[in-house]
Amino acid sequence: MNFFKIFFASCLGSFLGLIALGVVLIFMSTTIFSGLADKSDQKISKESVLQLKLEKPINELEENNSFENFLPSGLSQSLGLIKIIQTIDYATTDSNIKGIYLNTRYLNTGFASLEEIRAALLRFKSSGKWIVSYGDFYSEGAYYLASVSNKVYMNPEGEVEFNGLTTSMVFFKKMFDRLEIKPHVFRVGNFKSAVEPFMRESISEENKLQQDSLLETVYSNLLTSISDSRSIPKAELRRISDQMLVRSAALATSFNLVDSLCYEDEVSDKLKGLLNIDKDSDLPLVSYNKYKKTVKFNLTSKNVIAVVTADGAITLGRSSGGNVGADSFCQDLREVRDNEDVKAVVLRINSPGGAFLASDKMWREIILTKEKKPVIASMSNVAASGGYYLAMSCDSIVLQPTTITGSIGVFGLLFDISPFLDKKIGITTSEVKTGEIGNLFSSLHTMTETEKSIIQNQTDLVYETFTQKAAEGRSMTESDLKKIASGRVWAGLQAKENGLADVLGGFNDAVRIASEKAKISDDYKLIYFPKPKPILEQFYEEWQEETNLKALKNELGVFYDFYKGWKEAKSYQGIQARMPYDFKIN
Numbered sequence: 001m002n003f004f005k006i007f008f009a010s011c012l013g014s015f016l017g018l019i020a021l022g023v024v025l026i027f028m029s030t031t032i033f034s035g036l037a038d039k040s041d042q043k044i045s046k047e048s049v050l051q052l053k054l055e056k057p058i059n060e061l062e063e064n065n066s067f068e069n070f071l072p073s074g075l076s077q078s079l080g081l082i083k084i085i086q087t088i089d090y091a092t093t094d095s096n097i098k099g100i101y102l103n104t105r106y107l108n109t110g111f112a113s114l115e116e117i118r119a120a121l122l123r124f125k126s127s128g129k130w131i132v133s134y135g136d137f138y139s140e141g142a143y144y145l146a147s148v149s150n151k152v153y154m155n156p157e158g159e160v161e162f163n164g165l166t167t168s169m170v171f172f173k174k175m176f177d178r179l180e181i182k183p184h185v186f187r188v189g190n191f192k193s194a195v196e197p198f199m200r201e202s203i204s205e206e207n208k209l210q211q212d213s214l215l216e217t218v219y220s221n222l223l224t225s226i227s228d229s230r231s232i233p234k235a236e237l238r239r240i241s242d243q244m245l246v247r248s249a250a251l252a253t254s255f256n257l258v259d260s261l262c263y264e265d266e267v268s269d270k271l272k273g274l275l276n277i278d279k280d281s282d283l284p285l286v287s288y289n290k291y292k293k294t295v296k297f298n299l300t301s302k303n304v305i306a307v308v309t310a311d312g313a314i315t316l317g318r319s320s321g322g323n324v325g326a327d328s329f330c331q332d333l334r335e336v337r338d339n340e341d342v343k344a345v346v347l348r349i350n351s352p353g354g355a356f357l358a359s360d361k362m363w364r365e366i367i368l369t370k371e372k373k374p375v376i377a378s379m380s381n382v383a384a385s386g387g388y389y390l391a392m393s394c395d396s397i398v399l400q401p402t403t404i405t406g407s408i409g410v411f412g413l414l415f416d417i418s419p420f421l422d423k424k425i426g427i428t429t430s431e432v433k434t435g436e437i438g439n440l441f442s443s444l445h446t447m448t449e450t451e452k453s454i455i456q457n458q459t460d461l462v463y464e465t466f467t468q469k470a471a472e473g474r475s476m477t478e479s480d481l482k483k484i485a486s487g488r489v490w491a492g493l494q495a496k497e498n499g500l501a502d503v504l505g506g507f508n509d510a511v512r513i514a515s516e517k518a519k520i521s522d523d524y525k526l527i528y529f530p531k532p533k534p535i536l537e538q539f540y541e542e543w544q545e546e547t548n549l550k551a552l553k554n555e556l557g558v559f560y561d562f563y564k565g566w567k568e569a570k571s572y573q574g575i576q577a578r579m580p581y582d583f584k585i586n
Contacts, residue, residue, distance in 0.1 A: 044096045044286055044294055047275050051101045051285045052088075054079065054117070054145075058109035060311040060350050060380060061528055081113050081380070082307070082348070082507055082528075083292060088120040089508075090295040092127045098275060100124060101267075101285065102133040102149060104142035110381030111218055112400040112492070114145050116506040118225065121148045130274060134267045140165060143257070144222050147229045153270070156261040160252045163244040165219050167211055171197045180419035184447050186455045188463035189409030189487025194385075198413065210489050217491035218402045232256055303524040305514050306336040307346045314354030314362070314386045319530065324351060326358035332529040333365040337372055342527075344374040344518035346510045347394060353386025356410055356462055363389055363469070370395065374517035378510035379403045379501070384489055385410075388500070389466065393473035395517060397501040398510040401493040406500055408470055409487025410462045412455055415443050474499055 062080020091097040100121070107114075125131055125148065133146035136155040143160055146152050154160070176183060176198065183198040193207040203211075223241070227234040232255075240246060240255055252258040262270070268283050275284070310329060312322045319325035336342050347366065353359065369375055370393065377383070377391035379399035384407035391397050391405075399405060421427040421444075429444045440451050471481040476499060484490070484498045495501045503509060515524055 044094070044291065045284055046096050047098055047277070048096050048284045048286045049099050049101050049271060049275070050087075050091050050097050050288065050291055051103070052084075052288050053103045054084075055103065055106040056108070058084070058113055060309045060348055061530075081109070081116060084288075085116055085120045085507060086297075087288065087292045087295050088117070088124055091291070092124045092129070097129070097286075097291075099130040099132065099271070101271060102131055102146060103135065104133070104145055105135050105137060107139060107142040107145065109141075110404075111141060111144075111222070111402040112379070112381040112404075114141055115221075115400045115402060116380075118145055118148050119506055121145075125150070132267070132271060132274070134264065137161070140222070144226060147226045147257075149229075151259045151270070152257070153260055153262050153267050154249055154252060154258045155263065156249055158249050158261075160246050160249075160257055162241050162246050162252075162257060164241050165215050165222075167215065169193075169197060169203060171201050173197070173199060173201050180423055182416040182419070182446070184414040184416065184452065184455070185411065186413070186452075186459045187409065187411035187487070188459055189485065191489065192407070192409035192411050192487030193489075195411050195413060206488075213494070214404065214489060214491050217493055221401045221493070230256060298523075298525045301523050301525045302341055303518070303520040304339070304342045305344050305346060305511060305518070305520075305524050305526050306339075306342045306529060307348055307511075307526055308332055308336060308529045309348040309350070310362070310387070310390055311348075311350045311380075314351055314358045316355055316358045323354070326355075326361045328530060329362050330365045333362075333369050336529065337365075337369045342373065343520050343524065344376065344514035345369060346376050346378050346507070346514050347390065348378045348380065348507065348510075349383040349387050349390055350380035351387035351390070352382050352384055353389065353407070356386065356389075356466075359386035359389040360465075363393065366390060367393055374514055376510045376514045376517070378507050379405060379492070385487075388470075392470045392500075396503060396510075396513055398503045398505050398513065399492040399495065399501045400506060401491065401504055403492035403495070404489060405492060405495045406484070406490035407487055408466055408481070408485035410459055410466060412459050414441065414447070414455070416446050417443050418445055 057078040058081050059078045060081055062078070062083040088100070091100070102121075121131060130151075131149040132151045132153065133149035134153045135142065135146065136158045138146060138154065138158075138160045140161050140163075143162060173183075183195075185195045185199045187195055190204075190206045191210050193204065193210075196204060196207060223234050223237045226232070227237055240257075246252050246255055246257060249258070249261050253261060269279050271283055272279055272281065277283075308329070310324045312319075312324045315323045315325055317325045317327055319328035333345075336345055366375060375394045377394035377397045379387075379391060379397065380403065382404040383391055383399065384405050388405055388408060418429060421429065431439050431442060431444060433439045437448075437451055437454065439445055440454065467478055467481050467485055470476075470485070471478045474481065480499075484500065490498065490500065492501065492504065496504055503513065511526070515521060518524075
């Protein structure tokens with residue numbers, strides 16, 4: 001009797017669970033299909049203002065997420081750089097859009113991406129339309145972008161961070177010394193600084209030299225652009241920045257960085273004045289999320305330019321967790337190469353590099369694709385080391401003046417944790433091996449000089465492969481290439497001057513060059529790789545990843561960055577062609 005009670009109870013529970021799941025799926029499907037229906041039915045009224053809120057992380061491609069409004073607080077979809085540029089360009093020719101209302105409070109991207117967005121805003125402004133910017137706080141990058149506006153407004157109690165740029169590194173050597181963990185570092189190139197945190201307590205002279213040069217190039221470019229937009233001499237801007245003379249909202253106006261101080265409702269009145277509408281009327285703002293759905297492209301052309309993106313660290317296997325997997329990338333390139341409708345390829349790179357073997361596998365697919373159709377490299381914020389490896393043999397390399405690139409060098413990293421296990425936590429180990437070097441890659445023993453020489457020789461050979469292929473791709477001699485290699489990082493402007501790149505420009509320039517080389521003029525459409533994941537898979541992955549990340553950050557607090565560094569070090573399997581992954585300019 002109890003058996004039947006339990007059986008029927010289980011059946012009833014399963015039945016109710018299926019009903020609940022069905023209700024959820026119906027609700028989700030309704031949301032998705034209504035969202036898709038809205039996409040074609042969006043109407044923009046005349047005399048509208050595009051509100052461009054750049055308050056989410058900016059990646060290369062934007063994934064459409066119909067569940068965004070149902071995600072937990074703080075879990076938000078990232079913005080796509082290419083989509084932002086295309087939307088601004090579309091608004092430039094849309095007679096319904098009279099101006100842009102720009103908000104950059106929590107800007108989260110690199111300077112090269114900002115250059116691309118700024119160039120699109122300049123095109124919009126040069127069409128005769130206006131841009132108004134407002135913020136409670138302007139970081140250096142946010143102000144660089146906002147300075148393109150006709151008017152820059154700020155909260156009366158707000159601040160402008162205008163005090164120069166900086167980079168920082170965290171060094172783990174003393175921690176490893178205290179824990180008695182011995183990092184074995186193998187590298188080629190005095191400028192290959194990715195391993196410095198494991199072997200030094202402070203920055204090396206070579207690394208300081210390259211970072212000084214890089215920062216100065218980015219800083220000078222930033223000041224030049226602001227000077228042009230705000231009509232302030234560049235020397236005066238440098239003086240203001242170097243001495244941090246702007247320390248309050250009032251000083252921001254007195255030095256002409258900001259036009260006036262006002263609250264958000266007062267900015268609304270100013271926008272209504274530009275539109276010549278009554279202050280009591282509603283301000284016709286259209287959000288970026290709504291407006292981007294109205295953007296129409298040429299979808300009928302038989303000619304295709306494929307945009308293949310490599311956005312993240314390079315790894316073996318499939319792409320996942322923001323990394324570029326060699327297997328996934330190569331599969332996309334094979335599909336593009338075999339598609340007769342694809343006349344050219346734009347390879348969009350935003351990567352600090354990663355596993356050398358993965359980079360080389362991807363390089364081979366690029367070479368095979370190049371034999372059939374033009375391949376143009378378009379560099380974003382960073383295309384260095386393994387990221388540069390992908391670009392070096394393309395027909396043309398396009399990059400921004402502030403793109404971080406070069407870093408032609410390699411390294412390997414192994415750890416000896418046997419003293420830590422023995423002396424710190426009382427664990428002893430034994431190893432049984434065949435041959436003299438059977439335990440070469442084991443972290444449970446101290447490496448012999450023979451073992452060290454084997455790894456260093458492998459590293460040297462990989463460097464020779466890197467430089468030989470780079471020299472061939474750039475039509476240079478190996479000796480000339482090595483003068484600018486040695487792991488050194490360059491800004492885009494420097495890279496073009498020393499022959500590592502061809503054209504200063506952005507994504508649109510790369511597409512134009514690709515269309516010219518393919519001889520298809522303006523008769524083409526763009527398709528993007530990797531293709532979007534199914535919406536349910538995307539929803540689950542984003543939910544799980546963000547939830548886990550937030551929990552980890554809350555648990556570790558200020559120690560999260562150290563955990564992140566250690567986790568990154570553990571991923572250094574095999575010879576690496578990468579630069580410091582967390583190299584950021586602030």
